[in-house]
Amino acid sequence: ESIAVAVNRISVTVSIGSGKPEGRHSDGIHIFCGAMGIHKQEIVQLLWCLLLVNIDHIHCETPNFVIVGADCNNNGDCNTVLTCIDKKCKYPCPGPCQGNTTCEVHDHVPYCACKPGFSGNPFTGCQEEVPVNQCNNNTPCDSLLACINGKCQDPCPGPCYGNTFCVVLKHVPFCGCNPGFSGNSYTGCQEQGSVDQCNDNNNCDKLLACVNGKCKDPCSGLCSDNATCEVHDHVPYCTCMSGFSGNPIIGCKDIARYSHRCLITGIRPSGKKIYRVERFIKVNFYAAFSHCITHGGRLATVESTDENALIKEEIRKTGIRNYEFWTSGTNLGGDWLWMSSGEGLPEFRDWNVLEPNNLGGNEHCLEFYEKNSNGYMWNDKSCNQ
Structure with a gap:
């Protein structure tokens, strides 16, 4: 089948293969063509147009102008975007270019380059570029940002759930209930005045928890990606999946290996403090802080x-020996204080020998650590471990 195409006084006979090329109008192939300004560009534009519809052969009646399919002895016999291959003028792309590359022809020569977002050798194949970590901890980040998955990012809403607001203090997200709502901002606040279904966890099944007067699944929406949640006696425990570690509430990563457990402070009706050791999970300081609030302390x-x-x-x-347990003590602002209360440390101190030493200039959180025969004593530690 032949189609005669006229382009500004240049008559071109086109030989096409069987079948209707995709996207070609019944009245020709002009759908791919655009108006150009000068003689040479018109022919080149026509060439691209014809290539898009799988043209087998083109013969131009215009003297001294050769394009696809014409006989040749060398590149000089072909248009500059073609190459003399096997005695025929052919388009050389993609030619030597391999996966994830682009190909352009200049003066008969095909040039290969990696696509944006890829790097490597375009003649053997380009690979997707691996992003470089912007941070390994919170130190290089602005105080209103936190190091999450190697980037300084806004940690809010982070652990905050329904009907809450979130503010950041020295890289740490803190949640609160919106006006007119009350409850635990880390599991979701409820509108004030709703009818209570329960007063405490004892009114609920062991796999549920009393949240704002309702028996609910405490795991719902609590854990991050790459983490699982289990409930033990009303208490949800988030843990990173096998091969991942980190903060199971904000995000588990496959690099850092954390070793700390946390200590929860509670208040009895008499006003006396009680303490509970969270022995089922190991998290960094920030995850420990959020975990304890989530679980009522x-x-x-x-x-x-x-x-x-x-x-x-x-x-x-607990019978646990030689492990580390977080408290809420920090010196993120330069002075040691209890993050949970905002109060400074008391005159009484129980630092281990030669502590605190701020090793590496990055130990800003307070833990109980069994360093020697003195038993568990205070020690300063990196908040991200």
Whole structure:
């Protein structure tokens, strides 16, 4: 089948293969062609147009102008966007260019380049570029940002759920209920005045928790990607999946390996503090802080020798030796204070020998650590471990 195409006084006979090329109008192939300004560009534009519809052969009646399919002895016999291959003028792309590349022809020569977002050798194949970590911890980030998956990002809404607001203090997201709502901002706030279904967890099945007067699945929306959630006696525990580690509430990564457990502070009706050792999970300081709030308490504060002794006794009861347990003590602003209460450390201190030493200039959180025969004592540690 032949089609005669006229382009500004240049008559071209086109020989096409069987079947209707995709996108070609019944009245010709002008759908792919655009108006051009000068003689040479018109022919080149026509060439591209014809290539798009799988033209087998083109013969131009215009003297001294050769394009696809014409006989040749060398590149000089062909248009500059063609190459003399096997004695025929042919379009050389993609030719030597391999996967994830682009190909352009200049003066008969095909040039290969990697597509945007890819790098490598375009003649053997380009690979997707691996992003470089912007940060490994919160230190290089603005105080209103946190290091999440190697990038300084806004940690809000992060652990905050329905009907809440989120603010960031020294890289840490804190949640609160919106006006007119109350409850636990880390599991979701409820409109005030709703009818209570429960008063405490004892009114609910062991796999549910009493949240704002309702028996609910405490795992719902709590854990991040690459994490699982299990409920033990009303308490949800997020853990990173096998091969991942980190903060199971914000995001588990496959690099850092955390080793800390956390200490939850609670208040009895009498006003006396109680402590509970969270022994099922190992998280960094920020995840420990959020975890304790989510589970009805606060990351531990120590305000007296009696409270310090009580914590040590609770750790001793677990039978765990040579591990590390977070408290809410931090010196992120330069002075040591309890993050859970905002109060400074008491005159009483229980630092281990030669502590705090701020090793590497990055130890800003307070833990209980069994370093030697002295038993569990205070130690400063990187908040991201």
